[in-house]
Amino acid sequence: MAHVPGEHSLAPDPAPDPAPVDTHCPYCSLQCGMTLRPVPPDGETGGVEVIERTAFPVNRGALCGKGRTAPAVLSSRVRLTEPLVRRPDSGRLEPATWEEALDRIAEGLAAAGRAHGRDAVGVFGGGGLTNEKAYALGKFARVVLGTSQIDYNGRFCMSSAAAAHQRAFGLDRGLPFPLADVARTGCVVLVGSNLAETMPPALRYLTELKEAGGRLIVVDPRRTRTAEQADLHLAPRPGTDLALALGLLHLVVAEGRVDEEFVERRTSGWPEARAAAMAHWPELVERITGVPVPDLRKAVTMFCDAENSMVLTARGPEQQSKGTDTVGAWINLCLATGHAGRPLSGYGCLTGQGNGQGGREHGQKADQLPGYRKLADPAARAHVAAVWGVEPDALPGPGRSAYELLDALGRDVRALLLMGSNPLVSAPRAAHVESRLRSLDFLAVADVVLSETAALADVVLPVAQWAEETGTMTNLEGRVILRRAALTPPPGVRTDLSVLGGLAARLGWEKGFPADAEEVFEELRRASAGGPADYSGITYRRIAEEDGVFWPCPERAEESARTGTEGPHSEGAERPGPHPGTPRLFLDRFATDDGRARFAPVSHRPAAEEPDAAYPVLLTTGRVLAQYQSGAQTRRVSELNEAAPGPYVQLHPLLAERLGAAEGVPIAVVSRRGRAVAPARISRDIRPDTVFMPFHWAGPGRANTVTNPALDPVSRMPEFKVCAVRLELAEG
Numbered sequence: 001m002a003h004v005p006g007e008h009s010l011a012p013d014p015a016p017d018p019a020p021v022d023t024h025c026p027y028c029s030l031q032c033g034m035t036l037r038p039v040p041p042d043g044e045t046g047g048v049e050v051i052e053r054t055a056f057p058v059n060r061g062a063l064c065g066k067g068r069t070a071p072a073v074l075s076s077r078v079r080l081t082e083p084l085v086r087r088p089d090s091g092r093l094e095p096a097t098w099e100e101a102l103d104r105i106a107e108g109l110a111a112a113g114r115a116h117g118r119d120a121v122g123v124f125g126g127g128g129l130t131n132e133k134a135y136a137l138g139k140f141a142r143v144v145l146g147t148s149q150i151d152y153n154g155r156f157c158m159s160s161a162a163a164a165h166q167r168a169f170g171l172d173r174g175l176p177f178p179l180a181d182v183a184r185t186g187c188v189v190l191v192g193s194n195l196a197e198t199m200p201p202a203l204r205y206l207t208e209l210k211e212a213g214g215r216l217i218v219v220d221p222r223r224t225r226t227a228e229q230a231d232l233h234l235a236p237r238p239g240t241d242l243a244l245a246l247g248l249l250h251l252v253v254a255e256g257r258v259d260e261e262f263v264e265r266r267t268s269g270w271p272e273a274r275a276a277a278m279a280h281w282p283e284l285v286e287r288i289t290g291v292p293v294p295d296l297r298k299a300v301t302m303f304c305d306a307e308n309s310m311v312l313t314a315r316g317p318e319q320q321s322k323g324t325d326t327v328g329a330w331i332n333l334c335l336a337t338g339h340a341g342r343p344l345s346g347y348g349c350l351t352g353q354g355n356g357q358g359g360r361e362h363g364q365k366a367d368q369l370p371g372y373r374k375l376a377d378p379a380a381r382a383h384v385a386a387v388w389g390v391e392p393d394a395l396p397g398p399g400r401s402a403y404e405l406l407d408a409l410g411r412d413v414r415a416l417l418l419m420g421s422n423p424l425v426s427a428p429r430a431a432h433v434e435s436r437l438r439s440l441d442f443l444a445v446a447d448v449v450l451s452e453t454a455a456l457a458d459v460v461l462p463v464a465q466w467a468e469e470t471g472t473m474t475n476l477e478g479r480v481i482l483r484r485a486a487l488t489p490p491p492g493v494r495t496d497l498s499v500l501g502g503l504a505a506r507l508g509w510e511k512g513f514p515a516d517a518e519e520v521f522e523e524l525r526r527a528s529a530g531g532p533a534d535y536s537g538i539t540y541r542r543i544a545e546e547d548g549v550f551w552p553c554p555e556r557a558e559e560s561a562r563t564g565t566e567g568p569h570s571e572g573a574e575r576p577g578p579h580p581g582t583p584r585l586f587l588d589r590f591a592t593d594d595g596r597a598r599f600a601p602v603s604h605r606p607a608a609e610e611p612d613a614a615y616p617v618l619l620t621t622g623r624v625l626a627q628y629q630s631g632a633q634t635r636r637v638s639e640l641n642e643a644a645p646g647p648y649v650q651l652h653p654l655l656a657e658r659l660g661a662a663e664g665v666p667i668a669v670v671s672r673r674g675r676a677v678a679p680a681r682i683s684r685d686i687r688p689d690t691v692f693m694p695f696h697w698a699g700p701g702r703a704n705t706v707t708n709p710a711l712d713p714v715s716r717m718p719e720f721k722v723c724a725v726r727l728e729l730a731e732g
């Protein structure tokens with residue numbers, strides 16, 4: 001029965017237990033702690049009210065507007081409450097029973113496999129899914145469908161940082177230290193992160209840093225709310241962070257500020273990286289980036305004068321067709337100056353989605369098995385196959401990356417199961433992706449709302465949300481936290497885990513896909529045991545008692561020697577007993593075979609598409625405070641819509657004048673892929689050669705109609721942050 005707004009007495013008892021429940025926000029990688037108190041449901045509250053949870057250490061009670069208003073999406077006014085099936089006669093999505101909907105999906109997936117082979121069936125997941133769901137989805141693809149064609153939206157998110165982490169440190173965890181360490185270092189370089197809008201409660205750590213006398217450098221082509229906080233703001237041309245980092249390293253060498261002892265003792269590959277950096281003269285770097293040489297020198301002085309320094313990157317430098325090398329160059333800077341592998345110093349990536357970290361560790365990525373194991377590694381296949389009760393040879397090999405998978409739809413891949421993403425809005429070259437999705441023989445989408453992508457599907461499954469189900473998430477620090485159910489889902493709604501169980505049963509796997517999250521987690525622990533992201537020592541109970549547990553966390557303390565990367569608890573490693581978890585990585589050694597961090601011998605190269613006479617302006621894209629991602633959830637919250645009602649084109653007055661554009665007039669942003677139209681927002685806070693569009697909306701203002709799907713050769717990350725466009729007045 002649907003909840004009727006305003007008629008509380010008609011609603012079923014909203015919660016099994018009316019006591020407040022400690023849990024976490026459904027959105028970003030900060031995974032802010034919050035407490036939910038069940039209240040009578042109405043249109044806006046959706047059955048729970050958010051109260052502060054000051055005891056959770058990451059956000060200490062603070063929430064942004066998205067987290068505060070998240071219960072609104074639980075309301076039956078905006079969410080899906082019954083399965084939908086497309087009827088051949090009407091061509092429309094119409095209500096159906098769960099039995100019919102699951103039968104249709106099982107048959108749709110199986111039919112494509114029968115006709116075109118197992119790799120004709122694809123699966124697309126999301127970094128917002130819990131660890132349990134990501135694990136079950138990967139297992140479902142490899143075991144039940146037997147397909148190699150699975151990837152997820154995390155490929156669009158932080159795959160370049162992940163690849164650079166692996167290359168340099170032998171292990172990939174977003175932050176190798178707790179976020180709170182940021183407040184206690186000496187200098188932070190924030191590269192392409194607008195965290196004042198993308199993780200507002202984290203801003204307090206930067207404020208505390210400055211209050212304690214630390215310095216903040218922000219690298220962003222725009223003067224953002226975050227850049228306003230900086231002691232030094234460098235505003236490079238989009239796509240030139242690699243040159244910038246190399247120029248800084250050149251100056252570090254030229255000014256004699258290399259930490260020779262650290263380089264000698266803890267790293268390898270310095271001569272090659274040094275030689276590459278020396279080719280990037282400050283004057284050349286100024287020409288490429290537009291950052292004046294005196295500012296480069298100031299940055300080096302701030303970074304090297306501080307006893308401890310950190311570089312933190314986010315999507316700005318990462319979402320480039322050279323994102324992996326770019327992050328590598330920033331890591332080089334940390335290594336050369338000895339700002340790595342010791343307390344309060346180092347490189348970190350601010351992951352993005354709620355489970356951006358865990359989502360890539362447990363097997364929904366095309367090349368990975370649970371525990372951050374590699375699908376191509378025979379020992380990894382044998383371990384995981386044994387946990388799954390199948391032969392190692394039965395597991396498929398690595399598949400296509402996210403954009404390549406979307407591009408193959410309707411051609412090599414004929415049926416798709418999609419869970420936790422809205423690529424019609426969020427994928428690059430979105431009009432093309434839309435036509436690929438439309439050309440599928442069969443599309444099934446599990447979502448909480450009727451997203452733009454779900455609206456194209458043959459079958460749509462309404463699934464439970466964060467406050468209605470239990471599961472673990474791994475935040476940007478590598479802290480595994482527990483989301484607890486505070487409500488029972490509405491009657492027509494099922495969980496993603498039960499969806500996978502229902503499909504598996506129809507496809508011949510009665511066992512192995514339980515609906516109970518803790519049962520899935522217990523299996524995930526075993527599958528991850530001995531892998532790089534070892535969760536075997538983590539239990540629901542421990543998470544609840546300890547405010548989260550940092551991986552790697554093997555079952556027993558003595559097993560930690562393999563990672564050799566203990567934090568403040570390293571003395572505990574000597575004692576038998578439970579492993580304490582690993583808040584800080586790399587203090588004694590890096591996770592490479594020889595324990596040394598590896599420099600990357602990288603050189604600058606241009607963006608895949610540089611401006612020319614026909615397309616003379618650079619477009620970059622990103623986020624605004626009040627909307628989340630493709631907007632599927634936040635566009636359904638009235639308070640957030642009032643704050644950020646639609647797309648816009650941010651441009652400098654000089655560019656506006658040349659175009660003859662006044663504030664608010666519609667501007668067409670045109671690239672080789674397509675055209676997006678949105679009102680002008682004229683501002684001196686952006687470079688005159690660059691325009692910015694947020695990507696949260698579908699329709700004519702969809703930024704991704706314009707973006708370039710050029711991929712990084714290592715991470716397969718698309719170049720969301722740079723492409724060449726021309727501007728036109730859309731009217732008159």
Ligand SMILES: Nc1nc2c(c(=O)[nH]1)N[C@H]1C(S)=C(S)[C@@H](COP(=O)(O)OP(=O)(O)OC[C@H]3O[C@@H](n4cnc5c(=O)[nH]c(N)nc54)[C@H](O)[C@@H]3O)O[C@H]1N2
Binds near residue numbers: 625
């Ligand atoms: N409000 C809000 N918060 C979110 C999200 C959201 O959608 N909305 N999404 C979450 C997710 S999944 C993610 S990944 C994170 C992303 O968090 P951020 O990385 O902070 O977000 P973006 O706005 O994509 O990009 C950050 C900045 O990069 C700058 N930039 C653009 N091009 C370049 C460049 O070439 N070099 C450099 N150095 N900077 C450049 C942009 O101007 C922008 O200010 O946010 C998370 N939090």
Ligand SMILES: Nc1nc2c(c(=O)[nH]1)N[C@H]1C(S)=C(S)[C@@H](COP(=O)(O)OP(=O)(O)OC[C@H]3O[C@@H](n4cnc5c(=O)[nH]c(N)nc54)[C@H](O)[C@@H]3O)O[C@H]1N2
Binds near residue numbers: 446623
């Ligand atoms: N131009 C441009 N494009 C970008 C970016 C950019 O900076 N610029 N950033 C990229 C990045 S970093 C990211 S992360 C992607 C994100 O883009 P998307 O992958 O589209 O992410 P969301 O909008 O979060 O989509 C999640 C969908 O899953 C649904 N959902 C939420 N929770 C659950 C759940 O538990 N189960 C199920 N089944 N569904 C759920 C939501 O309602 C929503 O429809 O966008 C990328 N696209």
Ligand code: SF4
Binds near residue numbers: 028029059064065
């Ligand atoms: S910062 Fe992120 S996790 Fe915290 S309340 Fe906002 S969206 Fe939620």
Ligand SMILES: [Mo]
Binds near residue numbers: 156157158353
């Ligand atoms: Mo992301």
